[in-house]
């Protein structure tokens with residue numbers, strides 16, 4: 001394996017509680033400046049995962065689908081910025097929602113439909129790809145860059 005190859009953890013998630021639990025485990029090991037990109041079709045479970053992630057970051061905030069607001073912010077062990085790029089039609093629109101400012105902030109950023117920001121995504125990031133499998137979902141978590149990659153083994157062990 002080359003040094004730049006991303007590492008990955010795969011999980012079958014039989015129900016929404018399992019999606020939340022994976023998000024919670026990931027949330028527990030996030031650090032300042034972490035970016036989490038969520039990909040997967042409509043209804044794949046992205047917002048459900050964010051709900052768990054916020055819990056793992058000790059957030060008291062209520063996580064809702066961000067689709068109508070583009071951006072929602074939650075309190076927690078680290079400040080959380082929740083973006084939903086479902087309605088993004090042109091990468092230039094990212095400027096208007098303050099993408100750069102959010103990326104530079106010290107908290108955690110989690111982005112639904114994050115693949116729509118391809119080209120401007122920081123090299124160091126987490127990616128969670130969700131897909132339907134039977135009645136449940138399959139998740140593939142990938143870590144890119146040394147900081148996330150170093151913590152991926154913790155995720156595979158069920159978190160810190």
Ligand SMILES: Nc1ncnc2c1ncn2[C@@H]1O[C@H](COP(=O)(O)OP(=O)(O)OP(=O)(O)O)[C@@H](O)[C@H]1O
Pocket residue numbers: 013014015016017018019040041042043044045046047048049065112135136137
């Ligand atoms: N592992 C799972 N197994 C079965 N159902 C699940 C699972 N995870 C989430 N769900 C359910 O899938 C539905 C859609 O979830 P959610 O809103 O999180 O998806 P989404 O990817 O955010 O959708 P959108 O593309 O509209 O933003 C919800 O009813 C949720 O409870």
Ligand SMILES: [Mg+2]
Pocket residue numbers: 046047048065066112
């Ligand atoms: Mg959603």
